[in-house]
Amino acid sequence: MLSAKDNRSMIRFDYLEETVQILDLTSSRFLIHDSNLGTNQSFREFCGGFCQANEPVRQYYNGMRVLQENTSVELKNRINLTYPTSEMFSTKISLLPHFYGVELYEDGKSLKSVSLIVLIFRAEKHLSWTPDAAKDWELNVDKFFGENYNQTKIEVNVLSQAVIERDVVRAGEYLQPFLLVGFTIMGVFCVATTIFSSVIMYGQKITFNKALLAITACIVPFLACGTAFGLMFLFGVRFSPILCITPFLVLAISVDDAFLMIHAWNRIDSEDINYKRPRPRGQKIAQSSRTLQVLVETGPAIAISAITNILAFASGGISSTPEIRIFCIGNATCIFIDMCYQLTFYTAIMTLFADSSQFVDKENFSNAKRAAQKLLRCEILKSKYGLKKRFVLQSDRIRKNYITPSYTPATIIVNNPGNLSDPENIRELFTIKQAFENLPDAIGPESTKLFLSDYIKFKQTLEDEGSNAISIEEFLKWPEYSYWKGFIKMPKKLKRFNLSVFTEDAFYVDLLEAIPAITWQTAVATFISVIIVCTLFIKHAATVVFVAASIFATCIGMFSYMSLFGMTLDPIIMSISIMCIGFSVDIPAHVSFHYNAAESHMRNRISCSTFTSVSEHTNDDFKSRLQHTLRSVGYPVIQAGVSTNLCVLPLAFVPLYMAKVFSCAMLLCISISLIHGILILPAMFCLYDRALIQFHSWISSREKQTDTPI
Numbered sequence: 001m002l003s004a005k006d007n008r009s010m011i012r013f014d015y016l017e018e019t020v021q022i023l024d025l026t027s028s029r030f031l032i033h034d035s036n037l038g039t040n041q042s043f044r045e046f047c048g049g050f051c052q053a054n055e056p057v058r059q060y061y062n063g064m065r066v067l068q069e070n071t072s073v074e075l076k077n078r079i080n081l082t083y084p085t086s087e088m089f090s091t092k093i094s095l096l097p098h099f100y101g102v103e104l105y106e107d108g109k110s111l112k113s114v115s116l117i118v119l120i121f122r123a124e125k126h127l128s129w130t131p132d133a134a135k136d137w138e139l140n141v142d143k144f145f146g147e148n149y150n151q152t153k154i155e156v157n158v159l160s161q162a163v164i165e166r167d168v169v170r171a172g173e174y175l176q177p178f179l180l181v182g183f184t185i186m187g188v189f190c191v192a193t194t195i196f197s198s199v200i201m202y203g204q205k206i207t208f209n210k211a212l213l214a215i216t217a218c219i220v221p222f223l224a225c226g227t228a229f230g231l232m233f234l235f236g237v238r239f240s241p242i243l244c245i246t247p248f249l250v251l252a253i254s255v256d257d258a259f260l261m262i263h264a265w266n267r268i269d270s271e272d273i274n275y276k277r278p279r280p281r282g283q284k285i286a287q288s289s290r291t292l293q294v295l296v297e298t299g300p301a302i303a304i305s306a307i308t309n310i311l312a313f314a315s316g317g318i319s320s321t322p323e324i325r326i327f328c329i330g331n332a333t334c335i336f337i338d339m340c341y342q343l344t345f346y347t348a349i350m351t352l353f354a355d356s357s358q359f360v361d362k363e364n365f366s367n368a369k370r371a372a373q374k375l376l377r378c379e380i381l382k383s384k385y386g387l388k389k390r391f392v393l394q395s396d397r398i399r400k401n402y403i404t405p406s407y408t409p410a411t412i413i414v415n416n417p418g419n420l421s422d423p424e425n426i427r428e429l430f431t432i433k434q435a436f437e438n439l440p441d442a443i444g445p446e447s448t449k450l451f452l453s454d455y456i457k458f459k460q461t462l463e464d465e466g467s468n469a470i471s472i473e474e475f476l477k478w479p480e481y482s483y484w485k486g487f488i489k490m491p492k493k494l495k496r497f498n499l500s501v502f503t504e505d506a507f508y509v510d511l512l513e514a515i516p517a518i519t520w521q522t523a524v525a526t527f528i529s530v531i532i533v534c535t536l537f538i539k540h541a542a543t544v545v546f547v548a549a550s551i552f553a554t555c556i557g558m559f560s561y562m563s564l565f566g567m568t569l570d571p572i573i574m575s576i577s578i579m580c581i582g583f584s585v586d587i588p589a590h591v592s593f594h595y596n597a598a599e600s601h602m603r604n605r606i607s608c609s610t611f612t613s614v615s616e617h618t619n620d621d622f623k624s625r626l627q628h629t630l631r632s633v634g635y636p637v638i639q640a641g642v643s644t645n646l647c648v649l650p651l652a653f654v655p656l657y658m659a660k661v662f663s664c665a666m667l668l669c670i671s672i673s674l675i676h677g678i679l680i681l682p683a684m685f686c687l688y689d690r691a692l693i694q695f696h697s698w699i700s701s702r703e704k705q706t707d708t709p710i
Contacts, residue, residue: 001157001398002117009113010154011099013068016061018154019117023054026121029144032137035128048124056086056093057117063088082109084446096407096447116398135162157398182248182647183218189643190214190255194262197635202270209353217258220346221250224338232333240326242575245662248651249579250334252644252670253305256586257342259636260298265354267632268293291351297632299343300537300597304589306339308533312582315525324518327575331582407447412436426452515574523581527551530585534592543596546684550588550676555581558668565664572658573665580669587637587677594632595685598625625689626682634678641674 002019004010010019027047031040044051063079063086080087083104084096101115121141125134142158149156194214198204225247233239268290310332317328412432418425429452437444527548534544558580567573644666651663 001159002119003115003155003157003398005151005153005155007115009103009115010117011060011064011111011114013064015154016057016064019119020058020061022154022156023058023119026119026141030137030140032129032133034126036126037128043121043123046123046126047121050122050124053120053122054098056095057098057119059088059093060086060095081111083111084443094447094449096443097409100407101401135165138162139166181650183222183251185650186251186255186643186647187215187218189646190217190259190639193639193643194259197263197639198266201635202266204266204269212353213258213262213350216346216349217255217262218251220258220341221254221334221338222247223345224254224341225250225334227341228330228334228337231337232330237326237329240323240330242323242327242572242658243330245576245579245658246327246330246334248648248662248666249331249583250338251647252583252640252666253309253335253586254338254342255643256590256636256640257298257302257305257339258346259639260301260590260633261294261342261346261350262354263636264294264297264632265290265350268297269354287351287354291347294350295343295347297594297597301590301593301633302339302342304533304537304593305586306335308530308585308589309335309582311529311533312525312585313578315521315529323571324575324578328578331579407443409447410436420452420455426456515569515571519569519574519577523555534589538593538596540596542688543592543685546681546688547585547588547592550673550681551581551584553680554584554588554669554672554676557672558584558665561668562665567661567664572661576662576665580665583666584669584673587641587673588681590633590637591629591677591681595625595629595682598628598632623686626686629682630678637674637677641670644670 002010002022004012004015010016027043029042031042032046033040034046047053060081063081067076067079067081078087078089083099083102084094086093086095097120098118099111099114099116100118101113102111103113104110105112138158138160139162142160142163145151145156145158191211191214195206195210198210199206204210229243313328313332313335315328317325317332414429417429420426433448433450436442437448530551531544531548534547535541538544538547555577559577562573648663648666651659652667654660654663
């Protein structure tokens with residue numbers, strides 16, 4: 001794709017001259033090895049029937065040069081440089097596949113300006129070629145024009161499947177420093193908030209073990225991802241660049257669970273000191289007993305979060321889209337391994353290194369504060385590391401702004417063209433051609449390239465001259481018609497037409513048609529899985545309904561804001577939407593489970609010794625349950641939400657579409673889910689309990705009125 005450095009027209013003579021030089025350079029400089037012949041061949045030698053694909057550009061340049069040198073009226077009549085079809089000595093050439101950003105004079109045909117010229121390099125595949133050899137040829141072209149070619153006048157951007165694949169992989173690799181930045185920010189935040197809650201809320205002493213627990217909480221998800229990816233690759237699942245997002249997701253889920261466990265440990269330890277139940281020899285409860293209490297309180301909430309996410313991604317994993325399938329399988333596997341590590345490895349670390357309550361040492365607190373400040377300064381300096389701006393971004397912008405809106409070709413393959421000497425058969429083929437040309441948004445006959453049109457003209461010309469060499473084989477030998485060799489195959493048997501449609505964007509077009517159905521099917525499967533899992537763990541119908549409603553509202557809000565930001569449903573948006581649908585379960589599930597379990601905890605005086613047990617509904621019961629819920633999960637949920645937002649925030653500054661969309665979706669999902677979990681869900685629970693109490697009171701009063709004798 002060639003564009004002028006000064007953003008002016010490309011059909012200035014010196015710019016067209018350099019364009020033809022670039023065409024000749026690409027056709028001759030870059031070689032590919034042919035093992036059958038034992039030689040290296042240039043594009044001119046292996047192009048086959050596609051050697052003339054760029055001739056319209058060359059002929060337009062030749063016509064302009066001839067007209068500049070010779071201004072005779074006769075010559076001007078034979079050279080007509082118009083758009084979309086030019087004519088050179090009675091030979092018509094279509095400029096549609098090559099000229100973009102076209103501006104015409106008032107006559108509607110003469111070219112005034114062209115912003116972009118596209119050169120197309122295609123070839124018939126040789127049996128001796130390997131996919132890697134073809135990709136290397138494309139990458140060598142891109143490397144030469146990107147690094148070695150003097151682009152003082154013309155900017156050259158190369159776009160091919162190999163270039164896109166390389167840049168997507170490279171872009172995924174460039175996400176790694178930002179993953180490190182996000183990990184560091186989250187680590188600093190985890191250490192700071194863990195120490196804050198331990199010291200301020202529970203009066204414990206600042207120790208290295210608290211920082212160790214916080215850092216370990218950030219390391220465990222990476223261990224889980226490494227294990228999961230190793231298992232996936234062992235069983236033959238290929239790597240996809242979109243899997244670079246997975247560690248962010250698992251990191252967000254894992255630290256949420258770790259915050260719950262650390263907070264529960266500190267609270268139970270604090271209650272052990274303040275709880276006056278007699279114990280043998282005045283000892284505190286053992287570490288193993290405290291660990292058991294932590295798992296009893298947080299284990300079901302962790303399981304709800306993990307299992308619902310796994311089921312959500314499993315439903316996306318059965319989709320027909322390969323990249324989305326790999327993404328969902330990777331996420332589900334990583335979340336499962338992380339849950340296992342969280343309930344085993346991290347629990348063991350916490351049992352060994354978690355501290356008991358001690359008085360705060362102000363000197364240690366000051367030292368920790370100074371150390372945190374130094375670490376933060378270092379992190380700010382590291383965060384200056386950025387992403388290089390070259391990649392396929394420029395090519396994609398050009399393609400999006402110039403090529404796609406103007407000309408998107410579709411190749412209609414006639415597998416069984418029939419007898420081309422039969423006039424009736426020819427008429428039917430032209431009828432089919434006209435049907436395609438009359439489709440909505442089609443350019444029309446000017447954009448159609450059908451060899452029959454040239455062949456009929458060729459045949460009529462030779463018949464008028466009395467020649468008998470009018471076969472298709474002879475037609476393809478003529479230089480001006482040799483272009484059609486790449487589009488014609490002579491079959492041994494002929495059947496009726498059997499049309500097939502091919503376009504380079506067919507994969508994406510077919511995918512776009514499937515995306516809405518796959519998305520809503522996945523959403524329905526997610527909601528069903530949420531209801532089933534929450535019912536198994538919570539066993540309270542109203543609570544399950546509130547959780548499902550919260551998830552639905554979170555997803556609607558997230559999709560609405562993404563739409564307002566100009567994002568449309570594409571494969572990346574779909575993948576991230578599936579991820580966020582599953583991720584929106586976490587905070588509502590934690591809050592709902594603890595609220596529903598609060599009554600039994602209060603009755604048994606295990607979770608919170610400051611509340612008296614209640615055996616039946618009272619006006620203050622739901623308030624006590626709400627206080628217990630917010631005391632148990634309020635702070636760790638806010639910790640998890642803020643830390644995850646800080647982790648994904650650096651991706652918003654990466655000049656990469658996938659990273660920006662992921663960051664935006666995660667920030668929206670977590671923020672809206674946090675609002676629902678901390679504000680809306682507790683309010684709904686209170687309203688429900690109050691309405692239930694009023695209903696019970698009304699029933700009781702009616703029963704008393706019925707039992708009262710008249």
